[in-house]
Amino acid sequence: MAPLPSIFKKAALHVLILTSLYVLALIALTNPWLQRHVIYVHKIHTTWWHDINKPEQFGFAKNQITPFNFSTPDGETIYAWHVMPLGLYAKHESEILQQPSGCTGDITKTKAFRLLKDDPDSRLIINFHGNAGTVAQGWRTDSYRTISDGSSSNIHILAIDYRGFGYSTGFPTEDGVITDGVAAVDWALQVAKVPSDRIVILGQSLGTAVTAGVVERFAKRGIDFAGVVLVAGFTSMPDLLTEYSIAGYIPLLSPLKSHPGLQKYLTSYVVDTWESAARLANVVRLSKKIRLFIIHAKDDHEIPWTQSEGLFAAAANATTDGGLDVTLFEKMKARSTIDMGEGAFISTWKASENKIIREEILAYGHHSRVLTYAPVALAALKAFGLDEGGVLPL
Template identity: 50%
Template sequence: MPLALYAKHESEIIAQPSGCAEDITKTKAFRLLRDDPDARLIINFTAAVVEHYAQEGVDFAGVVLVAGFTTLTELLPSYSIAGWLPILAPLKSSPALFRLWSNYVVDKWPSATRIANFVRLSKRVRLFIVHAKDDAEIPWTNAEGLFLAAANATTEKGMDVSLIQKMKSRNTVHMGDGAFISTWKSGNDKIIREEIVAYGPLKAFGMDEGGALPV
Protein backbone atom coordinates (compact mmCIF):
# COMPACT_ATOMS: atom_id res chain seq x y z
CA MET A 1 0.00 0.00 0.00
CA PRO A 2 1.35 3.49 -0.83
CA LEU A 3 2.70 5.14 2.32
CA ALA A 4 0.71 8.33 1.77
CA LEU A 5 -2.52 6.33 1.50
CA TYR A 6 -1.67 4.33 4.62
CA ALA A 7 -0.79 7.45 6.60
CA LYS A 8 -4.09 9.07 5.67
CA HIS A 9 -6.11 6.10 6.93
CA GLU A 10 -3.71 4.72 9.54
CA SER A 11 -6.14 4.74 12.47
CA GLU A 12 -8.84 2.95 10.46
CA ILE A 13 -6.43 0.29 9.23
CA ILE A 14 -5.01 -0.34 12.71
CA ALA A 15 -8.55 -0.71 14.07
CA GLN A 16 -9.16 -3.68 11.76
CA PRO A 17 -9.14 -7.16 13.40
CA SER A 18 -5.78 -8.92 13.29
CA GLY A 19 -5.22 -12.31 11.65
CA CYS A 20 -6.57 -13.74 8.40
CA ALA A 21 -9.69 -12.09 7.01
CA GLU A 22 -12.62 -14.35 6.14
CA ASP A 23 -13.46 -12.06 3.22
CA ILE A 24 -10.62 -9.79 2.11
CA THR A 25 -12.99 -7.70 -0.02
CA LYS A 26 -14.61 -6.43 3.18
CA THR A 27 -11.39 -5.12 4.70
CA LYS A 28 -10.51 -1.45 4.80
CA ALA A 29 -7.15 -2.03 3.10
CA PHE A 30 -8.77 -3.81 0.15
CA ARG A 31 -11.35 -1.07 -0.33
CA LEU A 32 -8.68 1.63 -0.24
CA LEU A 33 -6.55 -0.12 -2.85
CA ARG A 34 -9.55 -0.92 -5.04
CA ASP A 35 -10.87 2.64 -5.02
CA ASP A 36 -7.52 4.44 -5.35
CA PRO A 37 -6.62 4.82 -9.06
CA ASP A 38 -2.97 5.44 -8.17
CA ALA A 39 -2.58 2.36 -5.95
CA ARG A 40 -0.21 -0.36 -7.08
CA LEU A 41 0.11 -3.84 -5.62
CA ILE A 42 3.44 -5.66 -5.60
CA ILE A 43 2.80 -9.40 -5.37
CA ASN A 44 5.42 -12.13 -5.18
CA PHE A 45 4.58 -15.09 -7.42
CA THR A 46 5.96 -17.44 -10.07
CA ALA A 47 5.86 -17.45 -13.87
CA ALA A 48 3.07 -20.03 -13.73
CA VAL A 49 0.78 -17.52 -11.99
CA VAL A 50 1.62 -14.83 -14.54
CA GLU A 51 0.79 -17.21 -17.38
CA HIS A 52 -2.47 -18.26 -15.71
CA TYR A 53 -3.79 -14.72 -15.39
CA ALA A 54 -2.65 -13.86 -18.91
CA GLN A 55 -4.89 -16.70 -20.07
CA GLU A 56 -7.72 -15.08 -18.10
CA GLY A 57 -7.18 -11.78 -19.91
CA VAL A 58 -5.54 -9.96 -16.99
CA ASP A 59 -2.87 -7.38 -17.84
CA PHE A 60 -0.27 -6.50 -15.21
CA ALA A 61 1.19 -3.03 -14.75
CA GLY A 62 4.57 -4.75 -14.77
CA VAL A 63 6.26 -8.09 -14.15
CA VAL A 64 9.76 -8.32 -12.65
CA LEU A 65 11.78 -11.54 -12.81
CA VAL A 66 14.67 -11.57 -10.35
CA ALA A 67 17.33 -14.30 -10.67
CA GLY A 68 15.01 -16.47 -12.74
CA PHE A 69 15.82 -19.60 -14.71
CA THR A 70 14.64 -21.07 -18.01
CA THR A 71 13.77 -24.59 -16.81
CA LEU A 72 14.57 -26.61 -13.72
CA THR A 73 16.17 -29.38 -15.76
CA GLU A 74 18.59 -26.92 -17.38
CA LEU A 75 19.31 -25.17 -14.09
CA LEU A 76 20.13 -28.11 -11.84
CA PRO A 77 23.24 -29.38 -13.68
CA SER A 78 24.80 -25.92 -13.30
CA TYR A 79 23.41 -25.20 -9.82
CA SER A 80 25.96 -24.97 -7.02
CA ILE A 81 25.06 -25.35 -3.34
CA ALA A 82 26.09 -22.10 -1.66
CA GLY A 83 27.90 -21.30 -4.88
CA TRP A 84 30.60 -23.86 -4.20
CA LEU A 85 29.37 -27.42 -4.74
CA PRO A 86 28.00 -28.25 -8.24
CA ILE A 87 26.75 -31.72 -7.30
CA LEU A 88 25.06 -32.40 -10.65
CA ALA A 89 27.76 -30.95 -12.90
CA PRO A 90 28.81 -34.40 -14.24
CA LEU A 91 25.45 -34.62 -16.03
CA LYS A 92 26.56 -31.90 -18.45
CA SER A 93 29.37 -34.08 -19.79
CA SER A 94 27.01 -36.88 -20.86
CA PRO A 95 23.97 -35.92 -23.00
CA ALA A 96 22.56 -39.46 -22.71
CA LEU A 97 22.84 -39.42 -18.93
CA PHE A 98 21.29 -35.94 -18.85
CA ARG A 99 18.28 -37.07 -20.90
CA LEU A 100 17.82 -40.11 -18.66
CA TRP A 101 18.00 -38.00 -15.53
CA SER A 102 15.57 -35.43 -17.00
CA ASN A 103 12.91 -38.12 -17.34
CA TYR A 104 12.82 -38.45 -13.55
CA VAL A 105 12.26 -34.75 -12.90
CA VAL A 106 8.52 -34.55 -12.22
CA ASP A 107 7.99 -30.78 -12.43
CA LYS A 108 10.38 -29.17 -14.90
CA TRP A 109 9.28 -25.59 -14.14
CA PRO A 110 9.35 -24.39 -17.79
CA SER A 111 9.66 -20.71 -16.90
CA ALA A 112 10.85 -19.64 -20.36
CA THR A 113 7.83 -21.25 -22.01
CA ARG A 114 5.45 -19.71 -19.49
CA ILE A 115 6.94 -16.25 -19.85
CA ALA A 116 6.72 -16.57 -23.64
CA ASN A 117 3.03 -17.49 -23.33
CA PHE A 118 2.46 -14.51 -21.04
CA VAL A 119 4.03 -12.16 -23.60
CA ARG A 120 2.13 -13.75 -26.47
CA LEU A 121 -1.27 -13.62 -24.74
CA SER A 122 -1.01 -10.17 -23.15
CA LYS A 123 -2.08 -6.99 -24.90
CA ARG A 124 0.26 -4.91 -22.78
CA VAL A 125 3.63 -6.09 -21.45
CA ARG A 126 6.17 -4.43 -19.19
CA LEU A 127 8.58 -7.26 -18.44
CA PHE A 128 11.81 -6.67 -16.52
CA ILE A 129 14.37 -9.47 -16.24
CA VAL A 130 16.99 -8.77 -13.56
CA HIS A 131 20.02 -10.89 -12.68
CA ALA A 132 23.43 -10.42 -11.06
CA LYS A 133 26.52 -11.28 -13.09
CA ASP A 134 28.19 -12.77 -10.01
CA ASP A 135 25.27 -15.04 -9.05
CA ALA A 136 27.06 -18.23 -8.03
CA GLU A 137 23.93 -20.35 -7.58
CA ILE A 138 21.77 -19.50 -10.59
CA PRO A 139 23.96 -18.48 -13.57
CA TRP A 140 23.05 -15.10 -15.04
CA THR A 141 22.92 -16.68 -18.50
CA ASN A 142 19.45 -17.92 -17.56
CA ALA A 143 18.32 -14.31 -17.94
CA GLU A 144 19.55 -14.44 -21.53
CA GLY A 145 17.36 -17.47 -22.21
CA LEU A 146 14.33 -15.82 -20.64
CA PHE A 147 14.90 -12.64 -22.66
CA LEU A 148 15.23 -14.58 -25.93
CA ALA A 149 12.03 -16.53 -25.23
CA ALA A 150 10.09 -13.37 -24.36
CA ALA A 151 11.39 -11.39 -27.34
CA ASN A 152 10.67 -14.25 -29.72
CA ALA A 153 7.08 -14.38 -28.44
CA THR A 154 6.45 -10.85 -29.70
CA THR A 155 6.59 -12.11 -33.30
CA GLU A 156 3.91 -14.18 -35.02
CA LYS A 157 6.17 -16.81 -36.58
CA GLY A 158 9.20 -16.50 -34.34
CA MET A 159 12.71 -15.37 -35.18
CA ASP A 160 16.11 -16.98 -35.47
CA VAL A 161 18.08 -16.67 -32.24
CA SER A 162 21.06 -15.08 -34.01
CA LEU A 163 18.79 -12.39 -35.48
CA ILE A 164 17.27 -11.63 -32.07
CA GLN A 165 20.73 -11.33 -30.56
CA LYS A 166 21.83 -9.01 -33.36
CA MET A 167 18.80 -6.77 -32.88
CA LYS A 168 19.27 -6.91 -29.12
CA SER A 169 22.88 -5.72 -29.38
CA ARG A 170 21.69 -2.55 -31.10
CA ASN A 171 19.57 -1.70 -28.07
CA THR A 172 22.03 -2.59 -25.33
CA VAL A 173 23.74 -0.10 -23.03
CA HIS A 174 26.90 -1.35 -21.33
CA MET A 175 27.31 -0.12 -17.76
CA GLY A 176 30.79 -1.40 -16.92
CA ASP A 177 32.00 -4.44 -14.95
CA GLY A 178 30.04 -6.68 -17.32
CA ALA A 179 26.72 -5.03 -16.46
CA PHE A 180 24.31 -4.02 -19.21
CA ILE A 181 20.72 -3.11 -19.99
CA SER A 182 18.98 -4.44 -23.10
CA THR A 183 15.57 -3.25 -24.26
CA TRP A 184 13.22 -4.93 -26.72
CA LYS A 185 10.12 -3.12 -27.96
CA SER A 186 7.27 -4.52 -30.03
CA GLY A 187 4.77 -1.88 -31.06
CA ASN A 188 3.74 0.54 -28.35
CA ASP A 189 2.52 -1.89 -25.73
CA LYS A 190 5.14 -4.62 -25.33
CA ILE A 191 8.44 -3.71 -23.71
CA ILE A 192 10.94 -6.28 -22.46
CA ARG A 193 14.00 -5.18 -20.54
CA GLU A 194 16.93 -7.30 -19.40
CA GLU A 195 19.10 -5.73 -16.72
CA ILE A 196 22.27 -7.56 -15.75
CA VAL A 197 23.93 -5.93 -12.74
CA ALA A 198 27.57 -6.55 -11.94
CA TYR A 199 27.06 -7.64 -8.36
CA GLY A 200 24.33 -9.26 -6.31
CA PRO A 201 23.30 -8.14 -2.79
CA LEU A 202 26.21 -9.85 -1.03
CA LYS A 203 28.83 -7.88 -2.94
CA ALA A 204 26.80 -4.72 -3.34
CA PHE A 205 26.22 -4.35 0.42
CA GLY A 206 29.64 -5.59 1.47
CA MET A 207 28.31 -8.78 3.03
CA ASP A 208 31.02 -10.81 1.30
CA GLU A 209 33.45 -8.89 3.53
CA GLY A 210 31.43 -9.10 6.71
CA GLY A 211 29.11 -6.22 5.98
CA ALA A 212 25.44 -6.11 7.01
CA LEU A 213 22.46 -5.89 4.72
CA PRO A 214 20.63 -2.62 5.47
CA VAL A 215 16.97 -2.95 6.37
Protein backbone atom coordinates in the same frame (compact mmCIF):
# COMPACT_ATOMS: atom_id res chain seq x y z
CA MET B 1 54.77 -39.65 7.99
CA ALA B 2 52.57 -42.24 6.27
CA PRO B 3 53.96 -43.96 3.18
CA LEU B 4 52.90 -42.35 -0.09
CA PRO B 5 50.87 -45.38 -1.30
CA SER B 6 48.88 -45.30 1.94
CA ILE B 7 47.97 -41.64 1.34
CA PHE B 8 46.81 -42.50 -2.18
CA LYS B 9 44.71 -45.36 -0.84
CA LYS B 10 43.01 -43.08 1.70
CA ALA B 11 42.36 -40.42 -0.91
CA ALA B 12 40.93 -43.01 -3.30
CA LEU B 13 38.72 -44.37 -0.51
CA HIS B 14 37.39 -40.86 0.26
CA VAL B 15 36.66 -40.25 -3.41
CA LEU B 16 34.90 -43.61 -3.67
CA ILE B 17 32.75 -42.85 -0.60
CA LEU B 18 31.81 -39.37 -1.83
CA THR B 19 31.04 -40.67 -5.31
CA SER B 20 28.89 -43.47 -3.89
CA LEU B 21 26.96 -41.04 -1.70
CA TYR B 22 26.44 -38.71 -4.67
CA VAL B 23 25.15 -41.57 -6.85
CA LEU B 24 22.83 -42.80 -4.09
CA ALA B 25 21.49 -39.26 -3.61
CA LEU B 26 20.75 -38.95 -7.34
CA ILE B 27 18.94 -42.30 -7.32
CA ALA B 28 16.91 -41.25 -4.26
CA LEU B 29 15.92 -38.00 -5.98
CA THR B 30 14.12 -39.90 -8.73
CA ASN B 31 11.38 -40.43 -6.11
CA PRO B 32 8.77 -37.69 -6.80
CA TRP B 33 7.92 -37.09 -3.12
CA LEU B 34 11.55 -36.66 -2.07
CA GLN B 35 12.37 -34.69 -5.22
CA ARG B 36 9.66 -32.15 -4.47
CA HIS B 37 10.92 -31.75 -0.91
CA VAL B 38 14.38 -30.95 -2.29
CA ILE B 39 13.14 -28.58 -5.03
CA TYR B 40 10.60 -26.64 -2.96
CA VAL B 41 12.33 -26.94 0.45
CA HIS B 42 8.97 -25.85 1.83
CA LYS B 43 9.55 -27.31 5.29
CA ILE B 44 12.73 -25.35 5.96
CA HIS B 45 12.60 -21.71 7.02
CA THR B 46 14.23 -19.21 9.36
CA THR B 47 11.11 -17.94 11.12
CA TRP B 48 10.66 -20.72 13.71
CA TRP B 49 11.26 -18.20 16.51
CA HIS B 50 8.95 -15.56 15.06
CA ASP B 51 5.21 -15.32 14.70
CA ILE B 52 4.59 -14.26 11.12
CA ASN B 53 1.11 -13.15 12.22
CA LYS B 54 2.98 -10.30 13.95
CA PRO B 55 4.73 -8.55 11.04
CA GLU B 56 5.95 -5.76 13.31
CA GLN B 57 8.56 -8.30 14.49
CA PHE B 58 10.10 -7.80 11.05
CA GLY B 59 10.20 -4.02 11.31
CA PHE B 60 6.80 -3.02 9.94
CA ALA B 61 4.51 -0.48 11.56
CA LYS B 62 1.70 -1.87 13.72
CA ASN B 63 -1.03 -3.24 11.42
CA GLN B 64 0.78 -2.02 8.30
CA ILE B 65 0.52 -5.64 7.18
CA THR B 66 -2.73 -7.59 7.36
CA PRO B 67 -2.22 -11.38 7.44
CA PHE B 68 -5.21 -13.28 6.03
CA ASN B 69 -6.23 -16.48 4.24
CA PHE B 70 -8.03 -17.23 1.00
CA SER B 71 -9.12 -20.50 -0.60
CA THR B 72 -8.15 -22.16 -3.87
CA PRO B 73 -10.63 -23.89 -6.21
CA ASP B 74 -9.27 -27.28 -5.11
CA GLY B 75 -9.86 -26.58 -1.42
CA GLU B 76 -6.47 -25.46 -0.09
CA THR B 77 -6.11 -22.56 2.34
CA ILE B 78 -3.43 -20.07 1.30
CA TYR B 79 -1.79 -17.72 3.78
CA ALA B 80 -1.10 -14.17 2.58
CA TRP B 81 0.11 -10.74 3.62
CA HIS B 82 -1.45 -7.49 2.43
CA VAL B 83 1.27 -4.85 2.80
CA MET B 84 0.11 -1.24 2.90
CA PRO B 85 2.36 1.49 1.45
CA LEU B 86 3.86 3.39 4.37
CA GLY B 87 2.83 6.82 3.08
CA LEU B 88 -0.82 5.74 2.89
CA TYR B 89 -0.55 4.08 6.30
CA ALA B 90 0.72 7.37 7.78
CA LYS B 91 -2.39 9.21 6.58
CA HIS B 92 -4.72 6.70 8.28
CA GLU B 93 -2.56 5.51 11.18
CA SER B 94 -4.95 6.41 14.03
CA GLU B 95 -7.83 4.42 12.52
CA ILE B 96 -5.64 1.47 11.52
CA LEU B 97 -4.14 1.20 15.02
CA GLN B 98 -7.63 0.71 16.47
CA GLN B 99 -8.16 -2.48 14.47
CA PRO B 100 -7.35 -5.96 15.87
CA SER B 101 -3.88 -7.32 15.06
CA GLY B 102 -2.94 -10.74 13.74
CA CYS B 103 -4.46 -12.92 11.05
CA THR B 104 -7.86 -11.47 10.24
CA GLY B 105 -10.92 -13.62 9.67
CA ASP B 106 -12.35 -11.20 7.12
CA ILE B 107 -9.92 -8.89 5.39
CA THR B 108 -12.73 -7.03 3.62
CA LYS B 109 -13.65 -5.46 6.98
CA THR B 110 -10.25 -3.82 7.41
CA LYS B 111 -9.34 -0.23 6.63
CA ALA B 112 -6.32 -1.37 4.61
CA PHE B 113 -8.51 -3.45 2.30
CA ARG B 114 -10.95 -0.58 1.77
CA LEU B 115 -8.08 1.73 0.88
CA LEU B 116 -6.95 -0.80 -1.72
CA LYS B 117 -10.42 -1.50 -3.12
CA ASP B 118 -12.00 1.95 -3.09
CA ASP B 119 -9.11 4.07 -4.39
CA PRO B 120 -9.33 4.29 -8.21
CA ASP B 121 -5.61 5.08 -8.30
CA SER B 122 -4.45 2.20 -6.08
CA ARG B 123 -2.00 -0.25 -7.57
CA LEU B 124 -1.07 -3.76 -6.50
CA ILE B 125 2.09 -5.83 -6.80
CA ILE B 126 1.39 -9.55 -6.43
CA ASN B 127 4.60 -11.13 -5.15
CA PHE B 128 5.56 -14.77 -5.73
CA HIS B 129 8.61 -15.72 -3.66
CA GLY B 130 11.28 -18.35 -4.25
CA ASN B 131 11.61 -21.79 -2.72
CA ALA B 132 12.04 -22.41 1.01
CA GLY B 133 10.70 -20.38 3.90
CA THR B 134 7.69 -18.14 4.16
CA VAL B 135 6.56 -14.66 3.13
CA ALA B 136 8.79 -13.41 5.98
CA GLN B 137 11.94 -15.30 4.96
CA GLY B 138 15.30 -13.60 4.55
CA TRP B 139 15.39 -10.58 2.25
CA ARG B 140 11.68 -10.85 1.40
CA THR B 141 10.50 -8.48 4.14
CA ASP B 142 13.18 -5.95 3.17
CA SER B 143 11.99 -6.12 -0.43
CA TYR B 144 8.42 -5.24 0.62
CA ARG B 145 9.80 -2.22 2.49
CA THR B 146 11.86 -1.13 -0.51
CA ILE B 147 8.70 -0.92 -2.58
CA SER B 148 6.07 0.11 -0.02
CA ASP B 149 8.22 2.64 1.89
CA GLY B 150 10.15 4.22 -0.93
CA SER B 151 7.68 4.45 -3.81
CA SER B 152 4.34 6.01 -4.61
CA SER B 153 1.98 5.99 -1.63
CA ASN B 154 -0.66 3.95 -3.46
CA ILE B 155 1.30 0.79 -4.35
CA HIS B 156 0.11 -2.12 -2.20
CA ILE B 157 1.70 -5.58 -2.07
CA LEU B 158 0.06 -9.01 -1.88
CA ALA B 159 2.54 -11.75 -0.89
CA ILE B 160 1.48 -15.38 -0.54
CA ASP B 161 2.85 -18.67 0.75
CA TYR B 162 2.17 -21.49 -1.71
CA ARG B 163 0.51 -24.70 -0.57
CA GLY B 164 2.71 -26.56 1.89
CA PHE B 165 4.68 -23.40 2.75
CA GLY B 166 4.33 -21.66 6.12
CA TYR B 167 0.72 -21.68 7.35
CA SER B 168 -0.74 -22.70 3.98
CA THR B 169 -2.26 -26.16 3.70
CA GLY B 170 -1.39 -28.89 1.22
CA PHE B 171 1.74 -30.13 -0.54
CA PRO B 172 3.48 -28.29 -3.41
CA THR B 173 3.34 -29.53 -6.98
CA GLU B 174 3.80 -27.51 -10.15
CA ASP B 175 0.13 -27.49 -11.07
CA GLY B 176 -0.91 -26.88 -7.45
CA VAL B 177 1.43 -23.92 -6.92
CA ILE B 178 0.27 -22.32 -10.18
CA THR B 179 -3.31 -22.82 -8.98
CA ASP B 180 -2.39 -20.93 -5.80
CA GLY B 181 -0.97 -18.07 -7.86
CA VAL B 182 -4.04 -17.92 -10.07
CA ALA B 183 -6.25 -17.87 -6.97
CA ALA B 184 -4.24 -14.93 -5.59
CA VAL B 185 -4.76 -12.96 -8.80
CA ASP B 186 -8.45 -13.89 -8.88
CA TRP B 187 -8.74 -12.62 -5.30
CA ALA B 188 -7.24 -9.30 -6.40
CA LEU B 189 -9.52 -9.05 -9.44
CA GLN B 190 -12.76 -10.33 -7.96
CA VAL B 191 -12.60 -9.51 -4.23
CA ALA B 192 -10.36 -6.43 -4.09
CA LYS B 193 -11.73 -5.28 -7.48
CA VAL B 194 -8.32 -4.09 -8.68
CA PRO B 195 -8.35 -4.12 -12.50
CA SER B 196 -5.56 -6.04 -14.23
CA ASP B 197 -4.05 -2.87 -15.73
CA ARG B 198 -3.26 -1.75 -12.17
CA ILE B 199 -1.57 -5.04 -11.21
CA VAL B 200 2.09 -6.02 -11.57
CA ILE B 201 3.09 -9.66 -11.10
CA LEU B 202 6.56 -9.99 -9.56
CA GLY B 203 8.42 -13.26 -9.02
CA GLN B 204 11.87 -14.16 -7.74
CA SER B 205 13.74 -17.45 -8.35
CA LEU B 206 11.09 -20.22 -8.21
CA GLY B 207 8.56 -17.37 -8.13
CA THR B 208 9.56 -16.44 -11.70
CA ALA B 209 8.39 -19.87 -12.84
CA VAL B 210 5.16 -19.43 -10.86
CA THR B 211 4.72 -16.02 -12.47
CA ALA B 212 5.21 -17.43 -15.98
CA GLY B 213 2.65 -20.16 -15.30
CA VAL B 214 0.12 -17.77 -13.78
CA VAL B 215 0.46 -15.06 -16.43
CA GLU B 216 0.09 -17.67 -19.17
CA ARG B 217 -3.21 -18.85 -17.67
CA PHE B 218 -4.53 -15.27 -17.68
CA ALA B 219 -3.19 -14.58 -21.18
CA LYS B 220 -5.30 -17.52 -22.35
CA ARG B 221 -8.30 -15.74 -20.77
CA GLY B 222 -7.40 -12.57 -22.66
CA ILE B 223 -6.26 -10.76 -19.48
CA ASP B 224 -3.06 -8.69 -19.54
CA PHE B 225 -1.36 -6.92 -16.63
CA ALA B 226 0.38 -3.59 -16.16
CA GLY B 227 3.67 -5.46 -16.05
CA VAL B 228 5.54 -8.66 -15.26
CA VAL B 229 8.84 -8.58 -13.34
CA LEU B 230 11.09 -11.66 -13.18
CA VAL B 231 14.06 -11.57 -10.79
CA ALA B 232 16.76 -14.29 -10.85
CA GLY B 233 14.73 -16.56 -13.10
CA PHE B 234 15.45 -19.73 -15.08
CA THR B 235 14.33 -21.23 -18.38
CA SER B 236 13.16 -24.62 -17.10
CA MET B 237 13.80 -26.86 -14.12
CA PRO B 238 15.64 -29.60 -16.07
CA ASP B 239 17.86 -26.97 -17.69
CA LEU B 240 18.50 -25.24 -14.37
CA LEU B 241 19.45 -28.44 -12.52
CA THR B 242 22.46 -28.93 -14.79
CA GLU B 243 23.89 -25.66 -13.42
CA TYR B 244 22.19 -25.10 -10.06
CA SER B 245 23.95 -25.23 -6.69
CA ILE B 246 21.95 -25.41 -3.46
CA ALA B 247 22.62 -22.19 -1.50
CA GLY B 248 25.36 -21.55 -4.04
CA TYR B 249 27.59 -24.31 -2.65
CA ILE B 250 26.14 -27.80 -3.23
CA PRO B 251 25.98 -28.69 -6.95
CA LEU B 252 23.31 -31.07 -8.21
CA LEU B 253 24.02 -32.20 -11.77
CA SER B 254 26.89 -29.85 -12.70
CA PRO B 255 29.52 -32.46 -11.71
CA LEU B 256 28.25 -34.48 -14.68
CA LYS B 257 28.91 -31.73 -17.25
CA SER B 258 31.30 -33.97 -19.15
CA HIS B 259 28.50 -36.53 -19.53
CA PRO B 260 25.60 -34.62 -21.18
CA GLY B 261 23.82 -37.84 -22.07
CA LEU B 262 23.73 -38.87 -18.41
CA GLN B 263 22.58 -35.38 -17.39
CA LYS B 264 19.74 -35.58 -19.91
CA TYR B 265 18.75 -39.03 -18.68
CA LEU B 266 18.63 -37.89 -15.06
CA THR B 267 16.65 -34.72 -15.86
CA SER B 268 14.05 -36.91 -17.56
CA TYR B 269 13.03 -37.93 -14.03
CA VAL B 270 12.16 -34.34 -13.05
CA VAL B 271 8.44 -34.37 -12.26
CA ASP B 272 7.81 -30.60 -12.11
CA THR B 273 9.57 -29.20 -15.19
CA TRP B 274 8.53 -25.53 -14.91
CA GLU B 275 9.02 -24.68 -18.61
CA SER B 276 9.22 -20.92 -18.08
CA ALA B 277 10.88 -19.98 -21.38
CA ALA B 278 8.16 -21.73 -23.38
CA ARG B 279 5.44 -20.21 -21.20
CA LEU B 280 6.84 -16.70 -21.53
CA ALA B 281 7.00 -17.07 -25.30
CA ASN B 282 3.36 -18.14 -25.28
CA VAL B 283 2.42 -15.16 -23.10
CA VAL B 284 4.11 -12.77 -25.54
CA ARG B 285 2.27 -14.34 -28.47
CA LEU B 286 -1.13 -14.30 -26.71
CA SER B 287 -0.94 -10.87 -25.06
CA LYS B 288 -2.22 -7.70 -26.66
CA LYS B 289 -0.01 -5.69 -24.32
CA ILE B 290 2.99 -6.74 -22.27
CA ARG B 291 5.67 -4.95 -20.25
CA LEU B 292 8.13 -7.67 -19.29
CA PHE B 293 11.16 -6.95 -17.07
CA ILE B 294 13.87 -9.57 -16.59
CA ILE B 295 16.45 -8.80 -13.86
CA HIS B 296 19.42 -10.86 -12.71
CA ALA B 297 22.69 -10.25 -10.84
CA LYS B 298 25.98 -11.43 -12.33
CA ASP B 299 27.20 -12.51 -8.89
CA ASP B 300 24.23 -14.86 -8.37
CA HIS B 301 25.91 -18.11 -7.28
CA GLU B 302 22.69 -20.15 -7.17
CA ILE B 303 21.12 -19.50 -10.57
CA PRO B 304 23.53 -18.32 -13.29
CA TRP B 305 22.53 -15.01 -14.88
CA THR B 306 22.72 -16.67 -18.30
CA GLN B 307 19.42 -18.35 -17.45
CA SER B 308 17.77 -14.93 -17.71
CA GLU B 309 19.46 -14.49 -21.08
CA GLY B 310 17.51 -17.55 -22.18
CA LEU B 311 14.24 -16.08 -20.91
CA PHE B 312 14.88 -12.81 -22.74
CA ALA B 313 15.70 -14.62 -25.99
CA ALA B 314 12.56 -16.77 -25.77
CA ALA B 315 10.31 -13.76 -25.09
CA ALA B 316 11.91 -11.53 -27.71
CA ASN B 317 11.84 -14.20 -30.42
CA ALA B 318 8.14 -14.74 -29.75
CA THR B 319 7.43 -11.21 -31.02
CA THR B 320 8.23 -12.29 -34.59
CA ASP B 321 6.62 -15.05 -36.66
CA GLY B 322 8.95 -18.02 -36.65
CA GLY B 323 11.54 -16.24 -34.51
CA LEU B 324 15.00 -15.11 -35.59
CA ASP B 325 18.22 -17.00 -36.20
CA VAL B 326 20.82 -16.58 -33.47
CA THR B 327 23.10 -14.24 -35.44
CA LEU B 328 20.33 -11.82 -36.41
CA PHE B 329 18.88 -11.88 -32.91
CA GLU B 330 22.25 -11.02 -31.35
CA LYS B 331 22.78 -8.14 -33.82
CA MET B 332 19.33 -6.68 -33.11
CA LYS B 333 19.82 -7.06 -29.36
CA ALA B 334 23.23 -5.37 -29.48
CA ARG B 335 21.70 -2.29 -31.14
CA SER B 336 19.40 -1.73 -28.16
CA THR B 337 21.83 -2.63 -25.36
CA ILE B 338 23.31 -0.06 -22.97
CA ASP B 339 26.62 -0.95 -21.31
CA MET B 340 26.37 -0.09 -17.59
CA GLY B 341 29.98 -1.01 -16.75
CA GLU B 342 31.47 -3.91 -14.77
CA GLY B 343 29.70 -6.38 -17.05
CA ALA B 344 26.25 -4.95 -16.32
CA PHE B 345 23.91 -3.97 -19.15
CA ILE B 346 20.34 -3.16 -20.12
CA SER B 347 18.76 -4.55 -23.29
CA THR B 348 15.35 -3.38 -24.52
CA TRP B 349 13.37 -5.26 -27.15
CA LYS B 350 10.54 -3.13 -28.46
CA ALA B 351 8.34 -5.08 -30.87
CA SER B 352 5.64 -2.39 -30.76
CA GLU B 353 4.28 0.26 -28.39
CA ASN B 354 2.35 -2.54 -26.68
CA LYS B 355 5.01 -5.23 -26.48
CA ILE B 356 8.22 -4.23 -24.73
CA ILE B 357 10.72 -6.58 -23.09
CA ARG B 358 13.59 -5.29 -20.95
CA GLU B 359 16.51 -7.29 -19.60
CA GLU B 360 18.71 -5.78 -16.90
CA ILE B 361 21.80 -7.65 -15.78
CA LEU B 362 23.27 -6.11 -12.64
CA ALA B 363 26.90 -6.34 -11.55
CA TYR B 364 25.85 -7.02 -7.95
CA GLY B 365 22.90 -8.33 -5.96
CA HIS B 366 23.52 -12.05 -5.44
CA HIS B 367 20.46 -14.30 -5.58
CA SER B 368 17.99 -12.96 -3.01
CA ARG B 369 19.37 -9.62 -1.84
CA VAL B 370 18.81 -8.26 -5.34
CA LEU B 371 15.11 -8.06 -4.46
CA THR B 372 15.93 -5.06 -2.29
CA TYR B 373 17.85 -3.25 -5.03
CA ALA B 374 16.48 -0.16 -6.74
CA PRO B 375 16.16 -1.69 -10.25
CA VAL B 376 13.45 -4.06 -9.02
CA ALA B 377 11.33 -1.28 -7.53
CA LEU B 378 12.10 0.84 -10.59
CA ALA B 379 10.81 -1.91 -12.87
CA ALA B 380 7.49 -1.88 -11.01
CA LEU B 381 7.28 1.90 -11.27
CA LYS B 382 7.96 1.73 -15.01
CA ALA B 383 5.36 -1.00 -15.46
CA PHE B 384 2.80 1.23 -13.74
CA GLY B 385 3.87 4.15 -15.95
CA LEU B 386 5.08 6.18 -12.99
CA ASP B 387 8.51 7.01 -14.43
CA GLU B 388 8.97 10.61 -15.49
CA GLY B 389 10.46 9.80 -18.89
CA GLY B 390 7.75 7.43 -20.01
CA VAL B 391 7.70 3.65 -20.03
CA LEU B 392 10.92 1.93 -21.05
CA PRO B 393 12.65 4.58 -23.14
CA LEU B 394 15.09 3.13 -25.67
